[in-house]
Amino acid sequence: MTEERVGVYVCHCGHNIAGTVDVESVSRWTADLPNVVVSRDYKFMCSSLGQELVEKDIKELGLTRVVVAACSPHMHEPTFRKACARAGLNPYLFEMANIREHASWVHPYDKDAATDKAKAEVAGAVRRVQELKPLEPFIAQIAEPTLVVGGGIAGINVALEIANAGHPVYLVEREPSIGGHMAQFDKTFPTLDCSACILTPKMFEVGNHPNVTMLTYSEVEEVKGYVGNFDVRIRKRARKVNTDLCTGCGECWSRCPAKVVDTVYEAGLGYRTAIYRPFPQAVPKYPVIDTESCIYFQKGTCKACQKFCPTGAIDFEQEDEILTIHVGNIVLATGFELFDARRIPQYGYGRLANVFSSLEFERMTNASGPTNGKVVLRDGVTEPKSVAIIHCVGSRDKNYNPHCSAICCMAALKFAHLVKEKTDAEVYDFYIDMRTISKDYEEFYDRLLNEGTHFIRGRVAEVTDAARLPGEEGKLIVQVEDTLIGKQRRIPVDMVILMSGLEPQRDAKEIAHLFGIGCSEAGFFIERHPKLDPIATMTDGIFIAGACQGAKDIPTSVAQGAAAAARVLALISQGEIEIEPIRAQIDEERCSGCRICNNLCPYSAIEYIEEKGVSRVNPALCKGCGTCVAACPSQVIEGQHFTFGSLMAQIEGVLWDRRPDGGTTVYTQAEPVAAE
Amino acid sequence: MRNGSKGNTFYDRLVAATPGGELLASCIQCGTCGGSCPSGPDMDSTPRRIFAMVMAGMEDEVLSSNTPWYCVSCYLCTVRCPKEIPITNLMYTLKRMAIAKGHYHKDAHVDWSNSFIGFIEQNGRAFELGIMTRFGLLHKPLNMVKQSSMGLQMMAKGRLSMKPERIRNMPQLTAILNEAKRIAAQEEVL
């Protein structure tokens, strides 16, 4: 082993490390390790002065390896790698020992043990760093187009920001029209703007934008590649309508005899025909045939739409189209799904006629909805004289979803306002807390307090039609503990609105898997950092925006959309990206061609070279997970930067005090993989 | 120990003596328990308010309330609680704590349980007529007149036995119960 010159820097991190670990003692102790030429401790290594220390020593002391014992590599490995690079040392000859999260923070009450552990960690790092080899990152080009998945308010905004910056965007949406849930709402809080009025201009803008290729009624089927270079296969489902000929005149759906309940746009509260346009302001304006309810597709007869279409645009034979696109970045904005309140039997949804979900009520108050905006009971005619609004249905509940759905308190206030505006009904609002956290939200609550709604603090126990007391006959009775009074109350009402929670899309886990990103148990996509990077994922080149990352309101979704777009634009303007060279490498001289590694690779990054009878790793696709390294029966695959030699050395370093001879290496056998 | 606290407070003792009791820390005072409770309107304090009083350390008030004694063990609170707090179990513990401290709402409530248990410890089986008679004589003598007609009807239908049933191996049961009581006293298990 050549004599390396190792510099060690032990960070105090203020009190974070020094409060528990005796950093001076660690630094002094480390100085005596073989090949350590300098060992320092310093208050804040990540500061410019701290970094300069490292750079100075590299230049003046001719250091060939650097170890910083500080926080997690997730925090500052890039910082110190850059410092090394600036001083002329290959950045991959740097090792970080985490003595904060791994020693100080987890053993706060046993300082001696924490210090001993820190010493062991540093010893391990010192041994390992000497086995590392210089590596060069490889440069990937960033393709200009971007794929945005999901055409709701978040996705639309991502698309517009990128398109307006002059770059091409593919916007894929699986419903026949973009718009998402926002297109279903009547008014938006806190301004009570008409939802469609503020949304549709954006929908038209994105639908007509020269830089946007909008693919509605389409779904992504396969994603291959890596940041800057994704190949995506998309299925454009057949509308059975030739969009080159269709003018959106509406003759077809006015003639269609097949009527079904519209469970998507009307949230089950209204009907549509088999050939339909989801809503009047749909973008694109073309209808689509729902083949499951179409008489022609089910029984072979009818064809009324085709008969009456003035331009001959109906094409029953139309087939799905598959297209493959090449994009540099992907933004997922797949939104949310509403909690199914039938799962809570004691609220009566689905059994008691006049219990409505929040989306049903949105459609009801919407002027172009099934009741033309009138607030009525399930009979479609009677105006309620009393309405109950129940918060936290399926949210904040370990039995269903532990999370808070963020928007229901505000939406409940909005509903209370709308009921008051449209009827003379008494309104009762049942809440646990009133979460009105964003700008102008609390003021909206105050406005509602002054409009005469009765606010009762209590989580509703049950909604029943079993009358017991006078005045309850024929009503829905809301039973609750009014916690501010401390008494159980029964409030008879005509109508109940359930503020159902927001859940991830039911196939969120499949989507996450398709794109290779992380997904929580509940189904929300996992961000790179919950505080500081909510729109990036751990997969470079794939970003998330909107409710698919967690329940949130429209302003936040819009802001996240813009943030994701900004990140994408940064990559596009840089044009290329450095990809960490931590990859697997197969020694082709010794590979026996058994191909066991080929199918184990989760990223399909290993190909078999027929002519040579060996396997080869594609460094562009490889993510350095190490599966093949571990699986190779001949041990001819090396994980760069994580070679067997370096890992064994690290273990020996950590176990320095377990060796009878005090820690000198015995591991001198030839490297299992030729390093060159 | 209260999640975060290190004491032997009323809260700590209640939680330690209840299977699953540590979940009480998550209570957000939503009132679902109080809203669901069939006997809630007849309680001094709803279950939710009892737990607020527990958090505030109001041991005397809690133990002297009628709330745990009015719990019908229907478990509606437990299945509906959004934090899965074992409320019914906590009510049982409050009863035991009240008895152990000698500090409870009404003698009659405790006596009912004690009458029931008395016959189990004597015979290994419940003896309805015996329990009702003893309890009735102690606490509701006038009521017994009312209930006697029901008693006679039941007897006529063969549904009320005049004699208690007894298990064969009473010494075995006695030994088990005594040992259990000894361990409970020794380890201060509630």
Add this chain to the structure above:
Amino acid sequence: MSEEKLHYAYYPGCSMSTSAHAYGSSIKHVNQALGLEFEEIEDWNCCGASEYISVNALPAYSLIARNLSLAAQTNTHELVAPCSMCYLNLHKVEGYMRKYPDLNEKVNQALAAGGLHYKPGTMHVRHLLDVIVEDVGYDAVAQRVTKPLYGLRVAPYYGCLITRPESEYNPEYPTHLDELMRRLGATVIDFPLKTHCCGGHMTQISEETAYELMRRILHNADEYKADLIVTLCPMCQLNLDAFQPQVNQMFGTNFHMPVLFFTQLMGLAFGFSQNQLGIGSEIVSASAALRRISEQPAEPEQRAPKKRDKNALPMPPAL
């Protein structure tokens, strides 16, 4: 269904020979018809109901665990209890011993003083209804019906403890007793209070509270025009039946709502006589109600022909 008999350890509970002797008799006959073999646990003791646990926990658990230990001496792992309270107690303590090693140790220490031991996980505790619905199955039950209960409007009353706190069935809205009754040919009433509490032992603690709880159930079943209430717990049957006259007295109501055990109705449908099934031992007589059983199936409820009301909004579909 195979002709082999299904074998279970049986825990009758204290009321089976007294206040609920009709349940006991009807169970015997139903088992005969269905090929269920119940082996009564040797020398079982009272489960303590909700009383022992209110006074002293460890002895209460040990009282229950003695039964588990004795059950383990039979040659089956299935333990069936027909009373909801007994079922809950046995099931709960079995679970606690499995989940909490410290509790398990102490309980077994107490059992050892009686020369007994119970290894948690040995017995699988079931309610009788669950055994019939899951192990025997609706089809097998329907096959044995020789005298369908046509025209009898039955309100299935589950009470609390069979579906709460832990159960495979929906704690708020179970349907397995409903379905079972339907298979016997009865007309089943879906009444909202089918899992509301009958009051349990509150008759002794606070009459007003208890009788009000009973009144609600009786009233609701009456409102929905049930001929009788069918139940699966001796406590519920006792309260709703034997205390019904008291309820009438307190509230000035005039209920005459018979309350039978589900096994009694099963027995009737299987062709056994009323005598064999203990019918007649109920305080509120069921004879008038049972006379409504007809030879012919009931006409399906005829509502006006279903022309879609063009104003009505669609309902969400059933789950």
